[in-house]
Amino acid sequence: MKFAHKLNNFGAEIFAALNEKKLELEKTGRVIYNMSVGTPDFEPPAHIVQALREAAADPQCWKYALRDLPEMLEAVCGYYKRRFGVDLLPEQIMSCYGTQEGVGHLAMALCDPGDLVLLPDPCYPVFQAGVFLAEATPWYYPLTKETGFLPCVNEIPEDVAHRAKFMIVSLPANPVGSVARPGIYEELIAWAKKYDVLIVHDNAYSDIIFDGEKGGSFLAVPGALETGVEFFSLSKSFNVTGARISFLIGRRDVVDAVRLLRSQIDFGMFLPIQKAAIAALTGPVDSVKEQCRLYQERRDALCLGAAELGWDIPLGKGSMFVWAPLPAGKTSSMDFCMELLEKAGVLCTPGSSFGPRGEGYVRFALVLPPEKIREALLAIDESGLLRA
């Protein structure tokens, strides 16, 4: 059978090779320090689990949900007001099964084949996958060391800006760990208004931001609610990655368009999950703050520990990832990841899997406690890899 040609855009070869090697080593009893996938090792707060458990015990909660519960939309409004100082209306919000799903379907609702979408390079892979699924055309803007891994709208050519339908921005950024500098959202909004481009902000890491900086929302900036939308995921703040809870929030016409698309293929978020979301959004957030401190400890263990071995890894500013330049003498991120796995038992992700400008880097997910990270660094040191 001949399958849809858009599938030719997708492949898992990079990860397949690393995963095969990992399984092979595990079979021999080798300890693997797995820092490749961004799944938090922390637990969801008890009150969220309890809300889900109670709702799951009610047979009424097993029916098609068909809609977002008004209480859940109110809970999002309340959270955005308290946490970010943003006033929202329930109509400006819709749920999605994680940002991954939401951003994966977004271009289908907004684009016709061939429409231009601006994406960061390197980027979180689903940004690109969604564009391919809609048969739209990606145009990559660079996130480089020289510009602090931040988007620079004044470097986007005029003709590209005129043709672009939407631009995805995500800060704190996966994989590069950069965070919004003051004024950047204002610049994006002014540029977006000038060229009539929708800004799509993926706010996955507003609660994982270091060195006393405060995470925020793009929607808190004047003009954002008319110019853009934001994906707001509960996955990382509340360690509920498997529950698939995120919201698309902002420009009403855009939220309506995505809601219309989704209403064709979906009957609504499982009600116990909606109840869990309400508990997360209305409950205590002390554990979220404490967790941020723990992520920072892990970042320090990795970056400062690597420096002692002569591997210079800048301190990431936010997200649960560290973006590490390859050590001196190494040129291929894939080869280096394979070597690191074989010789030290440390698994991270090749930068090249996030886009061409990711080459020259590897990404570590901060999913191990500091003592394990120090053990991993010891294994790297003993492997002699950094001295080769």
Ligand SMILES: Cc1ncc(COP(=O)(O)O)c(C=O)c1O
């Ligand atoms: C930038 C970014 N957006 C979204 C997600 C996924 O969020 P969700 O679990 O809501 O699909 C991730 C997960 O790693 C991410 O790094």
